[in-house]
Amino acid sequence: MSENENKPQSNFIKEIINEDLKNGKYEKVHTRFPPEPNGYLHIGHAKSICLNFGLAKEYGGKCNLRFDDTNPSKEDVEYVNSIMEDIKWLGFDWEDRLFYASDYFDALYEYAVKLIKKGKAYVDSCTSEEISEYRGMPTKPGIESPYRNRSVEENLDLFERMKNGEFKDGEHVLRAKIDMTSPNMNLRDPIMYRIRHESHHRTGDKWRIYPMYDWAHGQSDSIEGITHSVCTLEFENHRPLYDWFLDELEIHHPRQIEFARLNLTYTIMSKRKLLELVEGKYVDGWDDPRMPTLSGFRRRGFTPESIRNFADRIGVVKRDSIADVSLLEHSLREDLNKRALRRMAVLRPLKVTITNYPEGKEETLEAVNNPEDESAGKRGIPFSRELYIEDRDFQENPHRKFFRLAPGREVRLRYAYIIKCEEVIKDESGNVIELLCTYDPETKSGTGTAQRKVKGTIHWVTRKDSIDAEIRLYDRLFTAENPDGDKEKSFKEFLNPDSLEILSDCKLEPSLANVKPGDKFQFERNGYFCVDTKETGNEKIVFNRTVTLRDTWAKIAKNRN
Ligand code: ATP
Ligand code: MG
Numbered sequence: 347m348s349e350n351e352n353k354p355q356s357n358f359i360k361e362i363i364n365e366d367l368k369n370g371k372y373e374k375v376h377t378r379f380p381p382e383p384n385g386y387l388h389i390g391h392a393k394s395i396c397l398n399f400g401l402a403k404e405y406g407g408k409c410n411l412r413f414d415d416t417n418p419s420k421e422d423v424e425y426v427n428s429i430m431e432d433i434k435w436l437g438f439d440w441e442d443r444l445f446y447a448s449d450y451f452d453a454l455y456e457y458a459v460k461l462i463k464k465g466k467a468y469v470d471s472c473t474s475e476e477i478s479e480y481r482g483m484p485t486k487p488g489i490e491s492p493y494r495n496r497s498v499e500e501n502l503d504l505f506e507r508m509k510n511g512e513f514k515d516g517e518h519v520l521r522a523k524i525d526m527t528s529p530n531m532n533l534r535d536p537i538m539y540r541i542r543h544e545s546h547h548r549t550g551d552k553w554r555i556y557p558m559y560d561w562a563h564g565q566s567d568s569i570e571g572i573t574h575s576v577c578t579l580e581f582e583n584h585r586p587l588y589d590w591f592l593d594e595l596e597i598h599h600p601r602q603i604e605f606a607r608l609n610l611t612y613t614i615m616s617k618r619k620l621l622e623l624v625e626g627k628y629v630d631g632w633d634d635p636r637m638p639t640l641s642g643f644r645r646r647g648f649t650p651e652s653i654r655n656f657a658d659r660i661g662v663v664k665r666d667s668i669a670d671v672s673l674l675e676h677s678l679r680e681d682l683n684k685r686a687l688r689r690m691a692v693l694r695p696l697k698v699t700i701t702n703y704p705e706g707k708e709e710t711l712e713a714v715n716n717p718e719d720e721s722a723g724k725r726g727i728p729f730s731r732e733l734y735i736e737d738r739d740f741q742e743n744p745h746r747k748f749f750r751l752a753p754g755r756e757v758r759l760r761y762a763y764i765i766k767c768e769e770v771i772k773d774e775s776g777n778v779i780e781l782l783c784t785y786d787p788e789t790k791s792g793t794g795t796a797q798r799k800v801k802g803t804i805h806w807v808t809r810k811d812s813i814d815a816e817i818r819l820y821d822r823l824f825t826a827e828n829p830d831g832d833k834e835k836s837f838k839e840f841l842n843p844d845s846l847e848i849l850s851d852c853k854l855e856p857s858l859a860n861v862k863p864g865d866k867f868q869f870e871r872n873g874y875f876c877v878d879t880k881e882t883g884n885e886k887i888v889f890n891r892t893v894t895l896r897d898t899w900a901k902i903a904k905n906r907n
Contacts, residue, residue: 354404357662359397359603363405363574366601372573375407379433379440380447380563382414383425383547385617386632386639387432389653389674393608396657398576399438410570411440415448416562418546426547428632432640437650443570447562448548450569454557455509457565457595458520458538462501466594467538468494469504470521477519480526481534487527488534494523508541511554515541520555524590532587536560564588564602565595572600578607579666608660609668612822613638614830614837628841629823633880635890636823636845646820647866647876647892649685652678668828672897679893682866682874687715687722690760690805691869691889692853693817695734697780697809700765703731708810712792713761727855729762732809734853739804740781742770749801751781758803760870764789805870813854815887817875819847854887861887871895 366372377398381391402409411433413426433440461467470477470493482488496504508518520539528534538561545551567575575588582604592599609615615638623629623637632639635646643653656677660669690713708730716722735751744752751757756766769782789798826832826840858867863879873895878888 354400355658355661358664359401359574359576359605359662360404362601362603363401366573367405371601374573375402375405376409376571376573377402377407377576378410378412378567378570378572380412380414380566381429382417382420383422383429384417384420385425385621386428386637386641388615388617388620388640389610389613389638389643390608390615392436392640392653393657393660394576394578395433395436395438396654397605397662401574401576407573408443409438409440410443410445410572412445412447412566412570414559414563414566415446415546415548416557416559418542418544418556423547428641432644435640435644435650436653445566445570446548447557447566448546450562450566451549451553451557453569454562454565457597458505458561459502461522461538461591461594462505462520463498464594465498466523467501467520468496468523469501469508469518470494470535471518474516477537481531482526484529484531490526491521491535494535505539508539508555509553511543513541515543517541522561522587522591524587530583530586532560532584533590536587560584560587561591564591564600565597567600568592568595568598571598575600575602577602577604579604579664580607604664605662606664606666609666610638610674611668611671611827612824612829613671614824616830619830619837622838626838628838635818635878636820638823645876645879646890647682647874648678649681649866652681655681671822675893675897679874679895682868682892684718685716686866686868686874688713688717688870689858689867690727690807690855691815691817691858691867691872691875692734692736692805692807693819693849693869693872694737695807695851695853696737696740696778698733698735698765698806699780699782700731700733700785701768701782702784705731707731708808711761711790725857727761727857728808728811730808730810733759733806734809734812735759735781735804735806737778739802740767740778742778750804751783751802756800758789758791758800760803760805761791762806763787763791764798764800805872807853807855809853811856813856813858813887815852815854815858815889816881817849817852817889817891818878819849819891821845821847852889858887866892868895 379395379398399409470491472491480489519537521535521537524533526534537558539555542556585602588602633641633645656674710726711729712724713727740751741748751767753767756764758764763785765783765785767781767783771780773779823845824840825842829837829840861877863877863882865877868874874892875889876892878890881888
């Protein structure tokens with residue numbers, strides 16, 4: 347077990363919380379995870395989920411799930427459902443605290459009226475072009491709108507009529523009245539409401555105006571009694587606005603804390619770009635095992651524990667950085683190594699006939715299920731005259747460092763005997779299609795007479811009773827470490843053309859006959875594999891390779907460049 351699983355590390359967010367609890371600013375810890383239902387969750391969201399739910403757990407507090415569904419056009423029930431499924435899979439529970447920002451549309455409207463009455467918000471009738479022109483530049487102060495000094499009565503009347511649908515999209519907006527000269531652009535009279543004649547997935551046609559994120563977010567936090575509103579760094583400049591709204595409304599005031607978002611090498615994490623991959627059919631849906639989405643990782647065979655451990659390990663920092671995807675893979679191997687049962691599977695079969703093994707004879711050999719876990723026990727594997735080995739474990743003209751099978755050479759079959767290659771059989775085009783071997787009956791594994799040593803040990807599957815399967819091998823989806831980092835080229839130009847290889851003629855040991863979708867194994871020497879949840883069924887078994895046994899990629903990448 348790694349240290350991280352036992353000892354939660356300190357970080358700057360916990361220091362802030364400790365201080366707040368000590369000086370009585372808040373009496374408890376209440377966080378939230380606020381996804382926008384416009385896509386599937388990715389590994390960056392997992393970081394935020396682990397952080398928010400983790401803080402609540404550590405401090406004996408609570409964490410809400412709140413869908414930030416303020417934008418009617420892009421949001422979808424499919425996304426809402428997938429997000430809930432993914433959070434549960436990761437191992438977190440919002441209990442009875444499932445909320446939607448749209449639950450607060452009435453309250454937000456009343457809060458806006460309150461600001462109008464205070465003279466702190468106004469209806470602006472400029473066009474969107476005028477509004478952005480008048481906003482100025484960070485280095486140049488903005489100009490006040492000619493509508494900025496409308497009377498409270500006129501503002502209240504126009505705002506109500508905006509709500510009632512009397513105006514067209516874009517005719518008016520509601521803005522906060524703050525400071526058009528502020529060096530912080532977010533304080534230059536930010537827009538609070540826009541007119542949108544669109545149906546919403548939950549409120550239907552009730553609303554013709556929709557709140558902007560900055561207006562909805564802090565007030566939703568306040569309504570829910572959130573104490574610490576943890577978000578990513580790009581909202582740092584929005585904090586003065588977050589605070590301004592709450593101060594002006596004089597309501598419960600949560601504290602916004604920003605941390606650096608998670609970036610991963612060879613990975614993109616924007617939902618918009620992931621959607622582009624899905625819609626452009628570059629991948630097989632949001633849950634394609636190459637996608638950095640939680641549903642993709644799940645289908646590929648990642649465990650929730652490995653993702654949680656990874657999130658702990660990378661910690662919480664204030665400066666943007668990019669984490670190495672091999673660290674995530676390391677967490678995964680560490681977890682699977684402890685729990686995955688070992689099995690033998692041949693990915694690219696080459697037939698072997700043991701000529702001195704009696705025809706019709708069959709014996710059962712004993713194999714260890716998991717050397718890391720004695721309680722996993724042992725299993726029997728059948729051995730008989732005809733077998734499959736990996737074609738890559740044979741070389742007709744072996745190179746110097748090849749210690750496996752070659753004409754006249756010996757190799758040990760894992761859990762079985764030493765065999766010797768006596769003859770190579772080829773088809774008309776000269777491809778090796780079968781090896782005729784002999785075995786040495788004195789060398790059975792686990793018996794006292796098995797002393798004789800050979801250099802190589804290979805895995806195998808008996809031909810009779812072997813299970814047919816399709817196995818999908820995955821490589822990184824992108825060839826560039828930072829596919830998003832090139833100013834000239836689209837991230838799609840860095841898609842790895844070899845990220846998926848489908849092997850359709852694989853042979854599995856008979857104990858794998860009754861596997862179920864989601865089952866995970868280590869196939870000896872080949873990696874960790876998981877039964878695919880989508881394609882398996884009707885007599886067909888499909889395995890995904892979750893990860894190789896070792897990190898071979900660093901070396902390959904070097905050779906590629
Ligand atoms: P994206 O830019 O990938 O589309 P987003 O920030 O728009 O993501 P939201 O649904 O708004 O996605 O995010 C929900 C929560 O997850 C927010 O609190 C956000 O800060 C957090 N989050 C999103 N991406 C990351 C990331 N890469 N690392 C850490 N937290 C993230
Ligand atoms: Mg967002």
